[in-house]
Amino acid sequence: MDRKAIQSHWQNWAETYRDSLRATTKTSSIKALEIDALRRAILGSPLHNNENLKVLEVGCGNGYNCLSLLQSFPGADITGVDFVPEMVDHARENLSQQDKSLGNQLRFLVGDVLQLDEHPELAASYDVVFTDRCLINLPTQEMQEQGLIQLCRKVNQDGILLLIENQTQTHGNQNRLREALGMDARKAAEFNLFMDQAKLIKTVESQGFKLQDIDHFASLHDILLYVLVPFMNGGQVDYDAPIVHAATELLLKAQQDTPHGFGDYGQNPLFIFSRTEQ
Numbered sequence: 001m002d003r004k005a006i007q008s009h010w011q012n013w014a015e016t017y018r019d020s021l022r023a024t025t026k027t028s029s030i031k032a033l034e035i036d037a038l039r040r041a042i043l044g045s046p047l048h049n050n051e052n053l054k055v056l057e058v059g060c061g062n063g064y065n066c067l068s069l070l071q072s073f074p075g076a077d078i079t080g081v082d083f084v085p086e087m088v089d090h091a092r093e094n095l096s097q098q099d100k101s102l103g104n105q106l107r108f109l110v111g112d113v114l115q116l117d118e119h120p121e122l123a124a125s126y127d128v129v130f131t132d133r134c135l136i137n138l139p140t141q142e143m144q145e146q147g148l149i150q151l152c153r154k155v156n157q158d159g160i161l162l163l164i165e166n167q168t169q170t171h172g173n174q175n176r177l178r179e180a181l182g183m184d185a186r187k188a189a190e191f192n193l194f195m196d197q198a199k200l201i202k203t204v205e206s207q208g209f210k211l212q213d214i215d216h217f218a219s220l221h222d223i224l225l226y227v228l229v230p231f232m233n234g235g236q237v238d239y240d241a242p243i244v245h246a247a248t249e250l251l252l253k254a255q256q257d258t259p260h261g262f263g264d265y266g267q268n269p270l271f272i273f274s275r276t277e278q
């Protein structure tokens with residue numbers, strides 16, 4: 001798909017699913033794990049003592065990550081940007097359904113990850129810049145590289161860059177498990193181009209960052225959702241399978257006790273980069 005068709009896809013989901021989580025994901029369980037991973041990454045960084053964190057999410061959809069992070073970091077100033085105006089409208093609706101006074105601390109703007117430095121309403125830099133399944137919507141590796149560079153430029157000197165983006169490598173690992181059980185490999189959606197892990201790290205490190213960690217927070221969840229449940233279920237992925245929700249509960253309660261404990265099978269790990277050595 002080209003960029004216009006990808007944008008139409010997201011516009012269509014925004015118009016169909018409006019302020020619901022379904023506008024950006026089919027999986028409420030993965031959303032809970034993503035938010036938890038972002039929160040833990042900030043708390044595990046030298047920024048954990050900063051009560052006035054300045055945060056930017058690019059590709060924010062209808063705002064679930066930003067709204068949740070504001071609950072975890074009540075002093076933060078958060079900006080969400082998305083290139084689909086209808087997503088931004090629904091993010092603003094979700095915000096207004098919560099405490100109206102939060103509008104001073106959280107705003108949603110229309111903008112493109114490829115043109116962040118031209119955006120008149122964005123600050124020069126932020127303590128935390130993050131994406132969650134945004135760059136995979138850029139249709140070429142060159143555009144993904146440009147997007148990464150744009151994001152890097154928005155991180156301040158002591159800041160961190162957090163990227164939750166689907167990887168060809170971890171997706172491949174997951175597919176090998178499926179094939180071991182006699183199932184076909186799953187393909188990426190036509191509006192996604194999964195990223196190459198080595199290229200992602202090389203590009204970000206070339207901008208003066210250091211990779212601190214890769215959090216494979218969804219491995220157990222994804223092995224169940226995409227391998228074992230389909231194996232027991234005639235090949236069907238079942239987003240509501242009780243075992244998937246039980247695994248999510250376990251991971252939310254005990255992730256810190258099992259770092260890297262379930263391998264690298266989650267298709268969208270979290271890459272944690274810092275500007276400076278930590």
Ligand SMILES: C[S@@+](CC[C@H](N)C(=O)[O-])C[C@H]1O[C@@H](n2cnc3c(N)ncnc32)[C@H](O)[C@@H]1O
Nearest residue numbers: 010024059060061082083084112113132133137
């Ligand atoms: C899978 S959704 C994820 C939304 C949100 N990050 C979340 O985790 O709930 C991807 C979002 O990225 C947005 N997006 C895709 N390409 C973009 C671009 N070039 N610039 C800004 N946003 C983009 C889409 O409109 C969509 O809302």
